[in-house]
Amino acid sequence: MAGTGVPPINIEGTADWSSLSRMMNSKGIQFSKARTAGTSVKVFTNTPADYRQLVALLESIKRPFFTYQLKEDRMDQRVIRGLPREMSVNDIKEDLVSQGIADAVVQQLTSRTTKKPLPLFLVKTKMPEKLAEIQRLAMLTVSFERKKKSSEPSQCYRCQRYGHTQRNCRLAERMMNSKGIQFSKARTAGTSVKVFTNTPADYRQLVALLESIKRPFFTYQLKEDRMDQRVIRGLPREMSVNDIKEDLVSQGIADAVVQQLTSRTTKKPLPLFLVKTKMPEKLAEIQRLAMLTVSFERKKKSSEPSQCYRCQRYGHTQRNCRLAERATDLYSMEEYPLALVILTLEIWKIIIS
Structure with a gap:
């Protein structure tokens, strides 16, 4: 910030700098220095007033640029x-305003993994000294902590560059097409192109687009869509899956999906049941099902690589695969005799029945 506390403004393009600097001079915009930075010119204005004037000028002539927020415009962020x-959130804001925090902006924080609301609230204000005097909200004793800075570099969701945010960016948008799908990078992988979208919304849009044009692709499940899998122990093998689900729903696991596990060798049902849910924390509170004491264990990961039963490739599952089906090439030459025997036996059972 060149010692002035005013952030630099990165103006895209260097060819017409002479005419732009003359325009700045005619508007009375003063700057201490300007230097080239790649394909941009980085301008250090003298005062916040000069900074605001230059931003307004660049926006009026629709010149691409990016900058950072003025220190005086930044709001202090505290976690309640x-x-x-x-x-x-509205009740919290009203209480803060009544206690002198007139510019309070409040939002509830959510879990990164489950996206569920947390008992934590973020308040933004330019009056942190008054915030320090508040001890109660809604008649409850509260504390205010500084928001921790993220260890990851900030990324602009407008131009996809790193080091600044979209709030102060006027560079050209990088979109995949008219659908507005944004991605950070794309690279070739064999005969495919691997695309890394920016957000879950972009991911869903791209999947929908590829399905609409019937373009072959495969992907993986979004972390927020994955369901936690637990094995239920302590129930008899004769127990009905529907009864277990009804009991789980009655105890607060509304999204429970239950299935009975079977033996790999005999294919007979085991006294083990698999439950899938996005509420594992509530599952941990349950001690009884059908009046029987039960325990929930994490499902062990298989040592064998996952295989897609649609395209027969390894490394992904059929849930998120839209590649061409390999029905005729289901068995390799080594497996073919065994497959033929199995199919023949199945046909034989039909014949003799």
């Missing part, structure tokens, strides 16, 4: 602890 997760 001590409130229940069910607390209304």
